[in-house]
Amino acid sequence: MFRRESPSQGRTSPRVVGFYEEDTGSCQYVAIDEATGSCALIDIVQGFDPRSAATDFDAAGEVLEFVRAEGLHVAWILDTHPHADHLMAAAWLHDQTGAPMAIGEKVRDIAALWRDIYHSPDAFDVDRDFDRLLADGDTFKLGNLDVSVMLSPGHTLGSITYVIGDAAFVHDTFMHVDVGTSRADFPGGSARELWGSLQRILSLPDSTRLFIGHDYGTDTRDEPAWESTVATQRANNPHLQGGEDHFIKIREERDATLPLPDRMLAALQVNLRGGRLPEPEADGHSYFKIPANKF
Template sequence: MQTASHSPDVKFTGKSAVPSRIHVNLGEDTPDVYSFFEKVTSTWTYVVADPVSKEAAVIDPVLDYDHSSGKISTETADGILAFIHKECLTLRYILETHAHADHLTAAQHYKQSFGCAVPVCIGSRIKQVQQTFAPIYDVEPSLLDNAFDIYFRDDERFKLGDMLCKILHLPGHTPDHLGYVFGRVVFTGDSIFMPDVGSARADFPGGNVKDLYNSMQRLLSLPFDYLLFVGHDYPPERAIEDVVTVEEQRRRNKHVKAGTDEAAFTAFRSARDAQLGAPKLLHPSLQVNIRAGKLPPADAEGRVFFKVPVKTAVAL
């Protein structure tokens, strides 16, 4: 596999972003974690770094998108790229926990910033998600065949510097959803939220409430001192938080804690999901994210459009 190091050709001249949280010295075989909160979509992007080799990965990077104007920018991503440069980290992987439906991934911008030598990675079941959404958005399926660079299998392992990362398949919110486990830190994506937020919706195509329950239980069965870093935070009257221990989730998660039975959760979650509207950025997010962060192809005049499927019972 080809990976990148900082090259003199790569320029990160912008202002470095300041992490919202910094977690270092977390223990043996456990990387440093720099957490960046993107306020518009309430998304946590993480930079994970082996403190010895300085090899790093970015998890769930966000592309700035203004829905009303259609304007895309890379300000958030560029700030984190400048941070990676300032800290003399070598970016080895761009990791997606899943095909997000609420924000656009900046994966391709990170990749292009390193001369396309850093792989964009996701779970192998992204192919199922692509098959679902390609016809909805009129995407030629063959164009998605090798959209990503690495498709992780369940329980696969890879190295970041001297640190091992284990892949956890955590379906439910989406079928392709992964967690990334480095030592005692776990990047859960949207498989669990902070204890007072609870859980993510499970009603997207391919989502499954029982699978989500089982994925949450899988996280709760990890050693009590493991640190669960969440993919979003929607704080109810408190400061934003990025991480909590397994022990605390077992004690306090408002939807699935130790002892919560499956029937109670699935009844609650299904009823709740039935009341939720579509995420504001659903259509642009999926059209970009199933393409690993690429935009739809431009037309002859160089214009790019997102499609919005219209449901109507009348012929107008």
């Protein structure tokens, strides 16, 4: 798995190690307080083969091997939203480390939306399946580092950004600076709300390091890239140069051409359970419920 490190910039700045999960183009992060050895695992992937519905924890295991080799203490398991394009590994990591799992509190609203889509009125008890549901403006500690939570809707209605010192984990809002921004057409998504979230992130200090959720390369760049700054995104992101109405137009036109992610209808049933498969049935196996002709 491709790995790249962003060093700490000082006492209030985390060291960030990114791991690229190639199957889904996902960028996973370990944010480290070097003074205490505490770390947070952010948006870590559970493997899934959409052809066979087989799962694995190869990517998450590699991240955990790094953490243990470095002698780090896992203080938090953080997800930015219930991902549509990969299964989250949070519950497995919790079982391995004992660290609390956190996500945004508006995941309650996302769960209500998907209960209707799946016609499963009793599914998804997010208060049970996550240890902490975070609100806009909430703060907590990662070792000696301050972490603040910023509601960043648009891609989903409940996405959140984690700001840890001079590092912001901005998930599916920005793409890399040479690409643009993330789609906003999933249930509960909104291009207009995404524009507002982008502007709020851009209000952070210019030198803030921004770490995105996905990268798929470009015609001129083969290696994955996931780190930029507020200043470089503001100056160079092609989707930001024409104002709000222009952004909404190009975002919605682009989104109308995109297929659903091949893992989406399985992923939400897992991710709204904190990364757990649906409850096993009498034969000991879990089963996915896939709605026909709803998308």
